[in-house]
Amino acid sequence: MGVIGLGMGRGHARGYHSHPQADLVAICDMDVGRLQEVQSELDVPRIYTDAEKMFCAEELDGVSIAVPNKYHAPLTIAALKHGLHVLCEKPMAMTVKEAERMNAAATKASRSLMINFSFRFTEAAYALKQQVDAGVVGDIYFGRSVWHRRRGIPRFGGWFGIKELSGGGALIDLGVHRLDLALWLMGYPEPVTVTGSTYDRIAQPLAKKERKQFDVEDLACGLVKFANGATLILEAS
Numbered sequence: 001m002g003v004i005g006l007g008m009g010r011g012h013a014r015g016y017h018s019h020p021q022a023d024l025v026a027i028c029d030m031d032v033g034r035l036q037e038v039q040s041e042l043d044v045p046r047i048y049t050d051a052e053k054m055f056c057a058e059e060l061d062g063v064s065i066a067v068p069n070k071y072h073a074p075l076t077i078a079a080l081k082h083g084l085h086v087l088c089e090k091p092m093a094m095t096v097k098e099a100e101r102m103n104a105a106a107t108k109a110s111r112s113l114m115i116n117f118s119f120r121f122t123e124a125a126y127a128l129k130q131q132v133d134a135g136v137v138g139d140i141y142f143g144r145s146v147w148h149r150r151r152g153i154p155r156f157g158g159w160f161g162i163k164e165l166s167g168g169g170a171l172i173d174l175g176v177h178r179l180d181l182a183l184w185l186m187g188y189p190e191p192v193t194v195t196g197s198t199y200d201r202i203a204q205p206l207a208k209k210e211r212k213q214f215d216v217e218d219l220a221c222g223l224v225k226f227a228n229g230a231t232l233i234l235e236a237s
C-alpha cells in the first residue's frame with residue numbers, strides 16, 4: 001500500500017503499518033518534513049513528493065488519498081488508471097461531476113474505490129445499523145442529523161476555509177459524514193427535493209479582523225424530501 005498526504009493520511013499509514021495483511025511500502029507528500037517524520041516513525045521503505053512518480057516506480061496494490069479536497073478527483077483517477085484500488089478521504093470530491101468521473105474511472109479499471117466515511121465504523125453507528133436492519137426501529141420516515149462544532153474553526157485560515165481548495169465549508173467537511181450516516185441508516189431513499197441555506201456570519205468578520213481567507217459557509221442547514229415520503233433535516237456548522 002501507499003499513502004498520499006500525511007495529515008489525516010498518517011492515520012491510514014499507521015493502520016497499514018500495523019495490519020498483518022498489509023505492507024506499507026511508500027508514502028507521498030509535498031511536505032518533506034512530514035514525509036521524513038512518518039518515514040522514521042513507521043520505517044517506510046520509500047518516500048515521494050510526486051504521486052505520479054510513486055505510481056510509476058512502485059508496484060502498489062492500493063493507495064490512500066488524504067490530500068485537500070481539490071486533489072481527490074485527479075489523484076484518484078490517476079491511481080485507478082495505474083490499476084490501483086483507492087481509499088479516498090471524504091468528501092469524495094468537490095462536485096458531482098468530479099465524483100461521477102471517479103466512479104467511471106473505477107468501473108473502467110475494475111478496481112475498488114472507497115470513500116473514508118469513517119463514522120460508519122464506529123461502534124455506535126454499527127450497532128444502530130444492525131438494529132435498523134433487524135427492523136427494531138421500523139420504517140425510518142424522519143431523520144435529523146447534526147454536527148455543530150461549538151469551539152471554533154480548527155486551523156482557521158488554512159485550506160479548509162478556501163473554496164477553491166475545499167469546495168465548501170461545514171457542509172462538505174462535517175455534513176458529509178452526517179449525510180452519509182443518515183442515508184445509510186435510512187436505506188438510501190431516492191431524494192426528490194432539497195432546499196437549504198448557508199451562512200458565514202460568524203466566520204466572515206473574524207476572517208476580516210484576523211486578515212485570513214475564509215470564503216466558505218460556517219453554517220449550513222437543509223431539508224431533503226424523499227420519494228418514499230421520508231424527510232431528513234441536516235445541519236452542519
Ligand SMILES: NC(=O)c1ccc[n+]([C@@H]2O[C@H](COP(=O)([O-])OP(=O)(O)OC[C@H]3O[C@@H](n4cnc5c(N)ncnc54)[C@H](O)[C@@H]3O)[C@@H](O)[C@H]2O)c1
Nearest residue numbers: 005006007008028029030031066067068069089090091118
Ligand atoms: N475521515 C475523517 O474523519 C477526516 C478527518 C480529517 C480530514 N479528513 C480529510 O482528509 C483530507 C486531508 O485533510 P488533512 O486534515 O489531513 O489536511 P492537511 O492539510 O493536514 O494534510 C494534507 C497533506 O496533503 C499534502 N498534499 C497536498 N497536495 C498534495 C499532492 N498533490 N500530492 C502529495 N501531497 C499533497 C500536504 O502537504 C499535507 O501534508 C481532506 O480531504 C479531509 O477532508 C477526513
